[in-house]
Amino acid sequence: MTxxxxxxxxxxxxxFAxxxxxxxxxxxxLHGWVTHPKAVYWMMQDADLAAVxxxxxxxxxxxxxDAFLGLHNGVPAFLMERYDPAHREVTEVHEAAPGDVGMHFLTAPTDTPVHGFTLAVITTVMDMLFAEPGNQRVVVEPAVQNTAVHALNxxxxFEIVRTVTLPKGEAYLSTCTRGQFLAARGENPC
Structure with missing residues (x-):
């Protein structure tokens, strides 16, 4: 194991790791996660194991x-993808700037949700992305209907820049700078 x-x-x-x-x-x-009804926005509902x-x-x-498996106290619990928005996902609707990094995340399905867990996951993901000094802004494009992730973002x-049309449907192109992330955490971004 890596x-x-x-x-x-x-x-x-x-x-969280x-x-x-x-x-x-x-x-x-991952097949169990991305084909679960909760993961409908990953658009892999009908994928078989080989396709995943x-x-x-x-x-x-x-x-x-890149794709990363997230561990909570050593147990697989979430998935994160990182991409270069100058080359993937949003190239038709976003003019990537130096320091932009794209991200997707998914928490594992559970029958026993833990209060604050998903917020801790997205915070960990953002901490990892901003740990790279060159990353200055995170870009995401969640489906318009995904209200739960909009609240977390x-x-x-994150701020919604505009509604965009992607192959997967209507999405909110949203961005978060390092300063916005620190301010949301109550830290001084200067």
Whole structure:
């Protein structure tokens, strides 16, 4: 198993860590996540195990796209994808600036939700992205209907730039600068 490349501890929830996805080794786990009804916006509802493995192998081979498995206290609990918006996802609707980085995240389905968990996940993801000094702004494009993620995005500092049409449908192109993220956390961005 690959070692984590990023780790954060949240006071009341414990340790959150991210490691690169192993397309073959993680395919079965990820198949259960991305085909779950909760993951409808990942558009893989009908994917079989081979298709999920193939998709993550494609991401693994792409120099502009990465996938990370998130661990909560050592147990797989979320997925994060990082991409270069100058080359992937939003090239037709967003003029990427130097320092832009794109992101998607998904928490694992659960029958026992933990209060504050998903906020801790997105905060960990943003911490990881902004740990890279060159990353100055995070770009996301969640589906307009995904109200839960819009609330989370707002909580960590994202602003909706505009509604855009992507192959997956209508989405809110949203951005969050390092300063906006720090301000949302109550930290001085200067």
């Amino acid at each position: 070692a984590p490349v990023f780790t954060r501890t949240h006071a009341s929830l414990g340790e 991210l490691r690169p996805v192993d397309p073959a080794g993680d395919a079965e786990l 493995e193939k998709e993550f192998a494609r991401i693994d081979a792409d120099p502009y796209h 707002k909580a960590v500092g």
